Amino acid sequence: MTELIALDVGGTHARFARATVRNGTITVGEPITLKTSDYASLQTAWEEFERVSDGPLPRAASIAIAAPIVGDTIRMTNNSWIFRTDAVDEQLGLDAVTLINDFGAVAHAVARTPESELVHIAGPDKPLPECGTVSVIGPGTGLGVAHFHRHPGGYHVQSTEGGHIDFAPFDAIDDWLMSKLRREHRRVSTERVHSGPGICEIYQALAAIEKRPEPLDDKTIWQRGIAREDSLAAAAVDRFCGSLGGLCGDYALAHGASAVVLAGGVGMRLLELLPKSAFGERFRFKGRYTEMMAGIPVKMIVHPQPGLYGAAAAFAAEHGS
Structure with a gap:
């Protein structure tokens, strides 16, 4: 021992x-x-x-x-x-x-x-593969990314700094968000948005559209948004879930993953919300690879x-x- x-x-x-x-x-x-x-x-x-x-x-x-x-x-x-x-x-x-x-x-x-500590989020509800690559992604204070490859007799972990890839806008709101962030930073990494503090950036983008200038800190946005106590905060949280799904799909493509597992403090906050959100739809939305993405299970480690x-x-x- x-x-x-x-x-x-x-x-x-x-x-x-x-x-x-x-x-x-x-x-x-x-x-x-x-x-x-x-x-x-x-x-x-x-x-x-x-x-x-x-x-x-x-x-x-x-x-x-x-x-x-x-x-x-x-x-x-x-x-x-x-x-x-x-x-x-x-x-x-x-x-x-x-x-x-x-x-x-x-x-x-x-x-x-054990599988008992992995909760189903999206995709087919099946165990992690016995052989193949699993992406591990976690929004928290920053954005953590790693993956491991299972093979007969063991597994090999690969740490990464995937949270620091470029943020990729998806639509006009993301374009506005990117423009704002580009004025503030020499380079905009994806963890500027896909992290606990990043919810403020999404909230401010939505507030600008509705001309609602009142600023809120990230803890308040998460609390009010998840509890549905504030419609704008709730919209920001919903948008975060969808955007996170798109990002996780990108990592799965890049890693050649057979499964994805979420972790991190923000992920646990969203445990009940993610399966009902646009996370799964955005995860699958990869053009000609949509059908392939639909076969990848996404879980949360609890x-x-x-x-x-x-x-x-x-x-x-x-x-x-």
Whole structure:
């Protein structure tokens, strides 16, 4: 049995949990969540976790990070933390450490989670393929994208920075949105729209059409829109669902995917709404490939901590159990 600390470090929160790997079975304990903005670095957050933990910490860790795991220095995409890959073990007092992109970790979780924790969203209601590629996509503080390929005897995870591809307008409203974003940014990536904060951009585009200038923050738009307490916020949420469906279809085409799995905080907020929204229609709407797209199942992982579970799975894949 291997004991380790699993970490999931995102743009807003860092989640820590004790985990065990025994004969391929992964168990993750109750997480402790810290706000990244409250700590200067991973090391100071780790020290706080150590302070509030019961007993000494294992000398092994797997850290899922919302950034590309490339080179000697890792800079977070949506917060100010910086990691030195050659010094993390020494800084945290570890004998073994795994570093993985956060959505690479989620892909590990999807690859190993039971079908009971995958909820049907669109397409045929059938299990994930035993062989083939599965796209894993998750809107949250940013937009996470990864995929994994199942083959006889195992699977291989490929992390990506797919959230940073160009935003592709679909219609006149998107054209207006693109024009606005282009004035504000040198380059407009798709996570400017397909993320938690991105709902503000969609809302403002719709508000401009109706000449309703009142600004709302993203949390308010999500809350009012999902609850149907505000017609404009509801329209923005509905449009987000359809646009996300189109984007997920694009990733499925690019990955050659046999299935797609959604994850992330925004995805979970939309769990009940997505199957009834335009998500599925936009996912399938790919011209001559519409019939092919209709055969691809789309699911949502509902594991309570896929990033932590996947981090532990990545550690097991690298170091063994």
